[in-house]
Amino acid sequence: MTDGALGLLQLFLFLFFIMLGFPIAFTLMAMGLFFGYLGMGDRVFDLLVQRTYSVMSNDVLISVPLFVLMGYIIERANILDRLFRSLQMASGNIPGSLAVATLATCALFATATGIVGAVVTLMGLLAFPAMLRAGYDVKLASGVVAAGGCLGILIPPSIMLILYGATAGVSVVQLYAAAFIPGVMLAGLYIVYAMGIAIVKPSVAPRLPPEEVNIPFGKILFALVTSFIPLAALIAMVLGAILFGLATPSEAAAMGSLGSILLAIVYRSFSFEKLKESVFLTARTSAMVCWLFVGSAIFSSVFGYLGGQELVEQFFKSLPLNTFTFMLLAQALIFVLGWPLEWTEIIVIFVPIFLPLLDDFGVDPLFFGILIALNLQTSFLSPPVAMAAFYLKGVAPKHVRLEDIFKGCMPFIYIVIFTMFCVYFFPGIVTWLPSALYDVAPTGGTSNVLEAPAGGFQVDEEPQLPSLN
Secondary structure (H helix, E strand, O other): OOHHHHHHHHHHHHHHHHHOOOOHHHHHHHHHHHHHHHHHOOHHHHHHHHHHHHHHOOHHHHHHHHHHHHHHHHHHOOHHHHHHHHHHHHOOOOOOHHHHHHHHHHHHHHHHHOOHHHHHHHHHHHHHHHHHHOOOOHHHHHHHHHHHHHHHHOOOOOHHHHHHHHHHOOOHHHHHHHHHHHHHHHHHHHHHHHHHHHHHOHHHOOOOOHHHHOOOHHHHHHHHHHHHHHHHHHHHHHHHHHHOOOOOHHHHHHHHHHHHHHHHHHOOOOOHHHHHHHHHHHHHHHHHHHHHHHHHHHHHHHHHHOOHHHHHHHHHHHOOOOHHHHHHHHHHHHHHHOOOOOHHHHHHHHHHHHHHHHOOOOOOHHHHHHHHHHHHHHHOOOOOOOHHHHHHHHHOOOOOOHHHHHHHHHHHHHHHHHHHHHHHHOOHHHHHHHHHHHOOOOOOOOOOOOOOOOOOOOOOOOOOOOOOO
16 A cells, blocks of 8 residues: 555544544644554654644643633633623613623633623523513524634634634734635624614514613613623733734743632622633643644644645645635635534644645635634534534423424525635635734635735745654
């Protein structure tokens, strides 16, 4: 068997084992070490040590546990309840007010946590029953909670963008700037849809009774000042420090973690037990991410050494593809991979397979990363393995069927796909803010062939291995 065939066998066996339910990180390392030993001999153990050290010394990954800690502390400080109530009061006269308040709360809370399961679960306990009590259609309420909870994948400070930046060698700061407008745009389209469906079909989103709408302005203002503004200010300071170059992502994440603790103290929701639980969950999540990176680094290095990456490149180059069809095929594959896999596995395992091809098709890795972040929204919403739907089902009343949740998610999947096409054909949505803030070279209009920005965002054409001497 040739080395290239060994590489492809390595990839197929990995997919087979994870379908059986084996732990992904350790399956990656096992496959990498086994096939690396077949192709490289004892040198594969040197590779294991070097790759593990390189991952652990990656400065970009320092911000991951800090942002995760910030999210868990805010989650356990019961801030979400205050935030939703204040936005509900403020949007009382708007069509579909509960859906609008839910989506706005999800968008803001997602920027603070970035943890899809946490946002969907909490909103499923808080907003979902409120919508059902108000007479909202089960499918609409389900789609609103599930789709809104996924916004943290895209809207900064997104953990997914940090991992993509570390994988692709792209500036996380510029990724945040590039994702900001698409993230706000997607959240805005969700809200427009919810308001539109409430106007066209009032029966699926009834207006609230007068006693819940006719609230004194002073009470609404007080609720916003004491709940919405503090959290919004914390997030604005963290993002502003990053986007305007006042702090690195790691420094801003540290400030955000401290700010979340102070916010919990102000709300009298801070306790040693909550802090201990948040630290434990942060350590568990961060360990998972780091082990995935170690396993992915070993797996992809061996895969490239055996010639698997070269075979993949030759396959794509043999197809009659232009930039548009390549992007369409790549995003379709990522969409399908999103059914059985979490976004972390897609970023650290399969995205590196596409990265060497971007230069051949004239695609900017920064632009590609934002499209992936948009695409991964659908992986949490589309059956058969829609994790957001399962999170919601776990906390929903017993009469809510999983089938209804899936149906409710479908319109939001169409909105995501529409947004992806808008971003592709109008790339300025992604490139304008990084260009304005950091003076990177903007893309050439709507030619759909994006030049790599100044600053060296080129990817290597061949996978690089460390010296094993």
